[in-house]
Amino acid sequence: MEVEGVHHAYGRRVVLRGVDIRLAAGVLCGIVGENGAGKSTLLKILSGELQPTRGVVRQGGRFGYCPQHVVLNDALTVQQHLRFFQRAYRLADLRYAEEVMDVLGFADYAGERAGVLSGGTRQKLNVTLALMHDPQVLLLDEPYQGFDWDTYQRFWDLAVRLRDAGRSVLVVSHLAYDTERLDELWRLDDGLLRPDRAVAA
Numbered sequence: 044m045e046v047e048g049v050h051h052a053y054g055r056r057v058v059l060r061g062v063d064i065r066l067a068a069g070v071l072c073g074i075v076g077e078n079g080a081g082k083s084t085l086l087k088i089l090s091g092e093l094q095p096t097r098g099v100v101r102q103g104g105r106f107g108y109c110p111q112h113v114v115l116n117d118a119l120t121v122q123q124h125l126r127f128f129q130r131a132y133r134l135a136d137l138r139y140a141e142e143v144m145d146v147l148g149f150a151d152y153a154g155e156r157a158g159v160l161s162g163g164t165r166q167k168l169n170v171t172l173a174l175m176h177d178p179q180v181l182l183l184d185e186p187y188q189g190f191d192w193d194t195y196q197r198f199w200d201l202a203v204r205l206r207d208a209g210r211s212v213l214v215v216s217h218l219a220y221d222t223e224r225l226d227e228l229w230r231l232d233d234g235l236l237r238p239d240r241a242v243a244a
């Protein structure tokens with residue numbers, strides 16, 4: 044995925060002022076920035092949910108997008124969500140989804156309606172729905188919000204595993220914890236992305 048000169052404004056509020064980034068295969072990349080810096084706006088543009096005011100986004104292959112705000116249907120069970128997305132992604136089975144559920148530790152909730160799940164469990168489902176078709180490019184907006192410590196650790200293990208399997212993983216957060224797990228770290232500030240630290244992979 045390649046992004047060149049992306050600008051975005053909401054009315055007169057300019058949020059992005061020329062963002063460039065290249066997300067290579069087999070790279071685990073982080074973007075940090077203060078609240079309101081424009082991180083979610085950038086991810087919405089990368090995922091195609093939002094059209095930039097100006098600039099180019101080039102992407103190839105399957106991608107998975109985990110939005111910051113969980114989008115679930117409270118009346119449907121976890122299993123029904125998986126089936127719905129299985130159809131949308133045209134998957135033959137749910138084996139990989141079930142593997143991700145095991146890693147995130149919520150396989151026991153398959154029969155529960157989304158409306159009764161705890162915030163952290165809703166987020167686990169949100170992440171699973173973004174991952175279950177094994178995308179080549181993964182865009183994760185504050186993916187570990189509400190996770191307990193164990194799940195948080197397992198989430199990072201999974202992110203590293205996906206990176207090692209050649210996927211591009213982009214994690215956006217307002218907190219820069221665990222930066223040693225990342226290959227690249229960028230800071231979004233004043234509408235521009237600047238390298239915070241670059242580690243040779």
Ligand SMILES: Nc1ncnc2c1ncn2[C@@H]1O[C@H](COP(=O)(O)OP(=O)(O)OP(=O)(O)O)[C@@H](O)[C@H]1O
Pocket residue numbers: 053056058076077078079080081082083084085111216217
């Ligand atoms: N639909 C919108 N209309 C108008 N302004 C918006 C809209 N969405 C976001 N903004 C504004 O754009 C700026 C960037 O918002 P964005 O959600 O991208 O920031 P963020 O870095 O993801 O913040 P946070 O860490 O709090 O999630 C903020 O000032 C926000 O108020």
